[in-house]
Amino acid sequence: MTKHLRALSKASGLAPGTLVHVGERRSEKVRITVIDYDEKNVVEKTLDKIEDSLPFKDAPTVTWLNIDGLHDLTIVEKVGEMFSLHPLILEDVVNTTQRPKLEDYDSCVFVVMKMLYDTAHGDSVIAEQVSMIMGKGFVITFQEQEGDVFEMVRTRIRQGKGRIRKKGADYLVFSLMDSIVDKYFSILETFGESIEEMEETLAKDPTPDKLKLINRMKREAMTLRRSVWPLREIISGLQRQESSLVKKESVPYFRDLYDHTIQVMDTIESYRDMISGMLDIYMSSLSNKMNEVMKVLTIFAAIFIPLTFIAGVYGMNFEYMPELKWHYAYFGVLALMLAVALTMLGFFKKQKWF
Numbered sequence: 001m002t003k004h005l006r007a008l009s010k011a012s013g014l015a016p017g018t019l020v021h022v023g024e025r026r027s028e029k030v031r032i033t034v035i036d037y038d039e040k041n042v043v044e045k046t047l048d049k050i051e052d053s054l055p056f057k058d059a060p061t062v063t064w065l066n067i068d069g070l071h072d073l074t075i076v077e078k079v080g081e082m083f084s085l086h087p088l089i090l091e092d093v094v095n096t097t098q099r100p101k102l103e104d105y106d107s108c109v110f111v112v113m114k115m116l117y118d119t120a121h122g123d124s125v126i127a128e129q130v131s132m133i134m135g136k137g138f139v140i141t142f143q144e145q146e147g148d149v150f151e152m153v154r155t156r157i158r159q160g161k162g163r164i165r166k167k168g169a170d171y172l173v174f175s176l177m178d179s180i181v182d183k184y185f186s187i188l189e190t191f192g193e194s195i196e197e198m199e200e201t202l203a204k205d206p207t208p209d210k211l212k213l214i215n216r217m218k219r220e221a222m223t224l225r226r227s228v229w230p231l232r233e234i235i236s237g238l239q240r241q242e243s244s245l246v247k248k249e250s251v252p253y254f255r256d257l258y259d260h261t262i263q264v265m266d267t268i269e270s271y272r273d274m275i276s277g278m279l280d281i282y283m284s285s286l287s288n289k290m291n292e293v294m295k296v297l298t299i300f301a302a303i304f305i306p307l308t309f310i311a312g313v314y315g316m317n318f319e320y321m322p323e324l325k326w327h328y329a330y331f332g333v334l335a336l337m338l339a340v341a342l343t344m345l346g347f348f349k350k351q352k353w354f
Contacts, residue, residue, distance in 0.1 A: 019073045022095040024144065030069035031146055036061050037157055039165050044158065050078045056138075057082065062169050063138040064157075068146040070094050076142075083108075083135060093142050096129040100230040104243045108135040111173065111234060114227035115149060115180050116187050125187055125220050127227055130180065134173045134245055141176065149183045150176055170250045177235070178257055184228060184264045188271070191220065195274050202278055206285035214278050221272045228268060231261045299353065303344050307337045 032047040038061045047053060056063040067075065073094060080090045089110050092098055103110040111132040116125055131142040141150075153175045156164050164175055195217065202210055238246055239254035246254070314323070314333055323329045 019076060019090055019094050021071055021073060022097055024096075026069060026071045026145065028069065030067060030072045030075055032068075032075070033066045035064045035066075035154065035157055037064075037165055038062065042157055042160075042165070044154075050075050050082070054082060059137070061137065062167075062172060064172060065138065065140045066143070066150075067141070068143050070096065070142060070144055079140065083133070083138070083140065085133065089133065093131045096144055098129060098131075100227065100234060102234040102237045104237075108133050109173075109238075109243045109245055111177070113177065113180050113231070113234075115143075116183055116224070116227060118187060118190060124216070125191075125223055127223055130176075132173055132176060134169050136245065137169055139169050139172050139176070149179045153179055167250070168247060170246045171253065173238075174250060174253045174257060178253075178260075181231070181257060181260050181264065184224075185260075187224070188264065188267050191217075191224070191271060192267075195271060195278070198278060199274070199281070202281050203285050206282050206289065211282055214275060214282060217275050217278075218272075221268060221275055224268050225272070228261065228264050232258070232265065235261055295353070299348055302348075303341050306340050306344070310337055310340070 032050055032053070034043075034045050034047060034053050034056055036043045036056045036059060041061075043056075045052075050067075053063075053065055056065075065079075067079070070076065070093065076090055076094055079085065080087065085108065086105050089103075089105065089108075092110070092112065098112045100114055101112050111134070113130050113132070114127045115130045116127055118125065128144050130148070133140040133142075153164070153172075156162050156175070164171060198210065198213060198217070235254055235258045239251050239258060241248065241251060310333060314321075323332075326332070
């Protein structure tokens with residue numbers, strides 16, 4: 001949260017619509033790709049400069065322009081000029097701390113989502129902002145870096161599989177959003193397995209390392225919740241056809257996507273409850289372990305109290321103690337102490353105290 005607020009402070013005092021890149025600093029070249037298609041043909045290119053996309057702008061086809069990299073503000077500005085985008089859209093695009101949202105600007109629809117990845121070791125979740133701009137016959141996507149979850153969508157476009165080549169830009173937006181939500185299920189499956197493994201070992205061995213893992217899982221659950229929770233409002237707005245760019249025949253697909261989102265949200269809430277329960281299990285297990293230790297120490301202390309009393313009595317230096325002159329006094333006292341200890345052990349065992 002502090003990092004987020006620090007990032008927002010960069011733009012404080014500037015005029016609305018001023019482009020300020022808020023996110024990880026990168027130096028690699030921005031990658032620009034375009035896929036232009038209709039039912040019969042498809043053209044896919046990697047562009048050297050953003051001006052090369054102009055021939056596709058007014059074509060009677062569906063154009064998907066994808067830009068990997070937000071650090072070059074010149075490219076973002078040129079995209080805004082070429083497609084007549086509102087300055088506030090561009091400002092939100094380069095601010096990678098945006099909350100997922102939907103905004104209708106009449107001539108286009110602006111959608112912000114969080115694309116989630118597993119790390120190489122699968123022990124944490126990384127969220128990357130994806131901005132989608134849907135206009136009449138075109139979709140523009142902005143990503144922070146190369147690599148995404150859209151490869152299946154590209155394959156369907158190239159091979160003409162499914163309905164995507166027969167539909168418009170609104171169906172392409174649905175396909176991209178659906179790919180992001182499908183990745184959520186994969187993330188949740190891995191996350192759920194980690195929670196189950198933790199539950200199995202937590203009660204037996206509540207170590208401080210496991211407490212750190214629980215706290216990390218709690219943070220990951222918060223990241224998932226922040227990424228998914230606003231989607232209900234976004235998809236609900238699209239399925240209600242609040243924008244004229246969303247066709248009636250695409251509504252059932254967005255409705256199905258809405259159901260998937262609700263399922264993801266329910267799963268995340270269940271996992272959050274399980275993580276909270278694990279914290280209770282950890283504290284209970286730790287308390288039980290401490291109680292076991294204290295019980296053993298208490299039993300030993302209880303046994304040695306009478307033995308200490310006997311040793312203390314015969315450790316006094318009084319002159320008239322009859323037992324001191326007895327030949328077997330030392331062995332007799334040891335036998336008495338042993339008998340007392342065994343009697344107390346038998347009593348504790350009978351009471352099932354150990």
